[in-house]
Amino acid sequence: MNPLWYVIQTKPGNEHRVETNLLNQEIETFLPLVETYQWKSGKMLETIKPFFPNYLFGRLDLAFHYYKAKWTRGVSKILGAGNEPVPISEKVIQSIKERMVIGNIVRLEEEMKEGDLVQITSGPFKDLTGIFKKKLSDSGRVRVLLSLIGVDVPIQISQRQIKKAA
Numbered sequence: 001m002n003p004l005w006y007v008i009q010t011k012p013g014n015e016h017r018v019e020t021n022l023l024n025q026e027i028e029t030f031l032p033l034v035e036t037y038q039w040k041s042g043k044m045l046e047t048i049k050p051f052f053p054n055y056l057f058g059r060l061d062l063a064f065h066y067y068k069a070k071w072t073r074g075v076s077k078i079l080g081a082g083n084e085p086v087p088i089s090e091k092v093i094q095s096i097k098e099r100m101v102i103g104n105i106v107r108l109e110e111e112m113k114e115g116d117l118v119q120i121t122s123g124p125f126k127d128l129t130g131i132f133k134k135k136l137s138d139s140g141r142v143r144v145l146l147s148l149i150g151v152d153v154p155i156q157i158s159q160r161q162i163k164k165a166a
Helices: 015-024 062-070 090-098
Strands: 002-008 028-030 033-040 043-050 055-060 073-078 117-120 129-135 142-147 153-158 162-164
Touching: 002 015, 002 090, 015 028, 015 055, 028 090, 055 062, 062 073, 129 153
Parallel strands: none
Antiparallel strands: 002 055, 002 073, 028 055, 033 043, 117 129, 117 162, 129 142, 142 153
């Protein structure tokens, strides 16, 4: 039988431990990561976290790998219906891999165009909305118009600090 991809739920914060333990048992894994940015002590800090916190993918032949994977240190369970693990489509894995860059990091950046309504997600203007004006540089600086006290004020901000408003 061909091994299929399954979603493995890990105990909180154990994604890397489970990945290492499964690889040591010669079970193929896939742990997509994402760059996130947090505003901390007045600075924008980059952190890399699992794309799906508390989950990773394992390629399992259930006849050989089920109990090895299920009882691996850090694993909560293999997702499925009741006690029966349910495989996921190879297309799901492929579509995530197509968005990846170096080191299993998934790129999520959405293209913004002039006039898009954006929300500021961090920093001194957090939770304010504005109008995306233009990208200023390849380093990620953008210009946004904020409507403050009835006047549109242009500000320069990191693209990582804004998202499209719904």
